[in-house]
Amino acid sequence: MSIIKTFDVVIIGAGGAGLRAAVEIPKEYSCAVLSKVFPPRSHTGTAQGGVCAALGNMEEDSPENHVFDTIKGSDYLGDQDKIEIMCYDAVRAIIELEHMGLPFSRNAEGKIAQRKFGGHTKPVDPNEPFGKRVPVDRACYSADRTGHVMLQTLYENCIKNSVNFFSEYFVTEIIIENGICKGVVAFDISTGEIIIFHSKVVMVATGGYGRVYRITSNAHVGTGDGTALIYNAGLPLEDMEFYQFHPTGLWRLGILVSEAARGEGGILKNKDGERFMARYAPSVMDLAPRDMVSRAIITEIREGRGIKGSDGTDYVFLDVSHLGKKIIDEKLPEITGFARTYLGVEPTKEPIPIQPTAHYAMGGIPTNENCEVFLNETGDIVKGLYAAGECACVSVHGANRLGTNSLLDLVVFGRRGGKAINKFLQSVELSGINRDAADKSKYAMQNILEKSGNEKVYAIRTELQESMMDFCGIFRNENDLKKMVDKIKELKEKYKNISVQDKGKIFNTDLVEALELDNLISNAESTVYGALNRKESRGAHDREDFPARDDVNWLKHTFISKNGGQEPVIKYKPVTITKYQPMERKY
Numbered sequence: 001m002s003i004i005k006t007f008d009v010v011i012i013g014a015g016g017a018g019l020r021a022a023v024e025i026p027k028e029y030s031c032a033v034l035s036k037v038f039p040p041r042s043h044t045g046t047a048q049g050g051v052c053a054a055l056g057n058m059e060e061d062s063p064e065n066h067v068f069d070t071i072k073g074s075d076y077l078g079d080q081d082k083i084e085i086m087c088y089d090a091v092r093a094i095i096e097l098e099h100m101g102l103p104f105s106r107n108a109e110g111k112i113a114q115r116k117f118g119g120h121t122k123p124v125d126p127n128e129p130f131g132k133r134v135p136v137d138r139a140c141y142s143a144d145r146t147g148h149v150m151l152q153t154l155y156e157n158c159i160k161n162s163v164n165f166f167s168e169y170f171v172t173e174i175i176i177e178n179g180i181c182k183g184v185v186a187f188d189i190s191t192g193e194i195i196i197f198h199s200k201v202v203m204v205a206t207g208g209y210g211r212v213y214r215i216t217s218n219a220h221v222g223t224g225d226g227t228a229l230i231y232n233a234g235l236p237l238e239d240m241e242f243y244q245f246h247p248t249g250l251w252r253l254g255i256l257v258s259e260a261a262r263g264e265g266g267i268l269k270n271k272d273g274e275r276f277m278a279r280y281a282p283s284v285m286d287l288a289p290r291d292m293v294s295r296a297i298i299t300e301i302r303e304g305r306g307i308k309g310s311d312g313t314d315y316v317f318l319d320v321s322h323l324g325k326k327i328i329d330e331k332l333p334e335i336t337g338f339a340r341t342y343l344g345v346e347p348t349k350e351p352i353p354i355q356p357t358a359h360y361a362m363g364g365i366p367t368n369e370n371c372e373v374f375l376n377e378t379g380d381i382v383k384g385l386y387a388a389g390e391c392a393c394v395s396v397h398g399a400n401r402l403g404t405n406s407l408l409d410l411v412v413f414g415r416r417g418g419k420a421i422n423k424f425l426q427s428v429e430l431s432g433i434n435r436d437a438a439d440k441s442k443y444a445m446q447n448i449l450e451k452s453g454n455e456k457v458y459a460i461r462t463e464l465q466e467s468m469m470d471f472c473g474i475f476r477n478e479n480d481l482k483k484m485v486d487k488i489k490e491l492k493e494k495y496k497n498i499s500v501q502d503k504g505k506i507f508n509t510d511l512v513e514a515l516e517l518d519n520l521i522s523n524a525e526s527t528v529y530g531a532l533n534r535k536e537s538r539g540a541h542d543r544e545d546f547p548a549r550d551d552v553n554w555l556k557h558t559f560i561s562k563n564g565g566q567e568p569v570i571k572y573k574p575v576t577i578t579k580y581q582p583m584e585r586k587y
């Protein structure tokens with residue numbers, strides 16, 4: 001029998017989404033936040049560039065501009081009612097963070113400073129919203145450490161709010177019975193002890209799954225455990241085929257060089273020193289949305305205008321040297337430091353070699369605007385189960401997220417989820433739970449420890465990551481995607497024959513990595529089947545064999561779910577359109 005701990009609310013994940021929700025839970029309710037890493041080490045802490053809101057501190061702007069940009073950026077797949085909620089709530093959310101103590105950078109007037117970011121624009125003539133648009137200063141920031149200070153601020157506020165933290169606890173299962181969520185199973189990484197967290201409410205806030213790709217900006221913990229747990233529980237995931245590559249990762253390493261570098265005036269150049277974005281997006285150039293810039297970089301490389309690196313792979317340049325040392329040191333200290341440390345490049349004097357890097361999951365656990373998780377595409381919900389942040393799909397990012405809209409998503413929907421949970425707690429009783437609820441996880445872990453096969457976890461993971469880059473990356477086609485489907489089947493077979501070296505209980509990171517690999521494979525599966533199924537190009541999903549967007553057949557959300565040992569099942573949900581009918585997406 002397992003140890004049972006009981007709380008009103010259990011939140012899986014101590015990133016921005018989980019912590020913002022936890023801040024909202026009143027002290028009279030007990031709230032536990034579980035994290036597989038020490039909370040402030042969550043990936044939110046690495047966010048660099050900013051969090052956007054139409055404050056209009058530097059120049060005129062409006063929430064409606066933000067709404068339109070987000071819809072257009074999403075390639076019209078985002079649900080417009082949810083996008084309106086997010087963009088109109090953004091201004092309040094930023095002021096709230098400021099009052100919580102977040103140290104934003106300031107402009108000359110002492111107001112929160114703002115800078116430009118890809119796809120954030122305003123019309124040149126306010127009476128012509130669909131006419132020519134130019135980049136606008138909308139991203140609020142704290143140098144290039146915005147996520148770091150946001151996470152610290154939220155963590156401090158959680159401590160003040162008496163939130164119970166379970167640091168280095170790994171969740172292996174979400175307990176759902178008859179459409180009701182009853183808690184989670186987790187193990188304490190430091191002791192190996194398995195514990196049932198019995199609760200009235202569970203919120204999944206486990207972040208993204210960038211580690212499914214070899215070149216990624218995501219931290220090692222970004223293995224998409226939450227999305228995989230939901231998928232493996234038989235619930236659907238939404239729009240998993242839309243995976244964003246950020247244009248500027250450090251060459252070969254994938255470490256992010258924030259779009260803030262281009263927001264401050266950085267320029268992309270090919271081997272001839274040409275500012276090539278002028279050919280792809282004449283009006284906004286280097287500040288086009290990420291899907292477009294990433295495709296442009298790969299096109300430059302494919303057409304022979306990349307720069308060949310020492311290992312034969314190609315890159316292009318991001319040049320910030322003309323900005324001058326003062327701006328670089330004040331506004332971009334962190335990312336230019338990375339270029340110095342990891343590539344030995346001096347950004348004040350020379351351009352930085354970059355390549356696109358796997359960055360952000362637009363898809364995830366489907367929720368409504370109050371973070372309640374959908375049981376199916378018809379809108380039924382799982383009682384007591386919530387999701388927020390990168391692992392969730394509200395959907396406000398549609399087929400392509402705009403930079404700085406993720407941190408905003410965390411604080412807007414994290415708070416909304418927290419408020420919805422409060423309301424739910426007022427009328428719900430703790431439902432009964434079986435004392436053997438942890439058995440499945442226990443046997444699965446025991447099974448991994450007892451295995452003595454020849455396959456190694458790191459080798460399967462590397463094969464998965466390499467093949468996802470090759471067959472399900474920025475450009476996709478049926479041939480490659482089918483190869484990836486076969487690869488996943490092959491890797492699942494190999495996984496059955498793994499063995500881990502460490503058979504102990506204390507800090508068994510071998511076991512953690514084996515569990516994470518299983519989750520990565522599940523995320524790759526839902527991504528690839530979604531990508532193979534969607535026969536159009538939209539946002540980050542670019543099918544070379546179906547190069548056009550097809551609103552007649554594909555203006556709809558994918559709901560993919562597991563089907564025992566068979567191929568996954570795909571259903572659809574309509575996109576909510578309020579004001580903006582789909583138009584051609586040109587910049």
Ligand SMILES: Cc1cc2nc3c(=O)[nH]c(=O)nc-3n(C[C@H](O)[C@H](O)[C@H](O)COP(=O)(O)OP(=O)(O)OC[C@H]3O[C@@H](n4cnc5c(N)ncnc54)[C@H](O)[C@@H]3O)c2cc1C
Nearest residue numbers: 013014015016017036044049050171207389390404406407
């Ligand atoms: C390098 C980088 C820079 C970025 N810059 C920006 C930016 O400037 N602006 C912007 O808007 N967005 C940015 N993004 C995107 C944004 O930061 C992320 O989408 C967002 O922070 C994700 O937050 P989250 O709360 O959903 O999850 P995370 O911050 O990833 O946190 C996930 C949490 O879940 C926990 N967890 C996961 N699995 C388990 C498990 N099995 N058991 C227990 N706990 C678990 C982890 O321990 C962690 O606490 C950036 C992303 C990266 C990678």
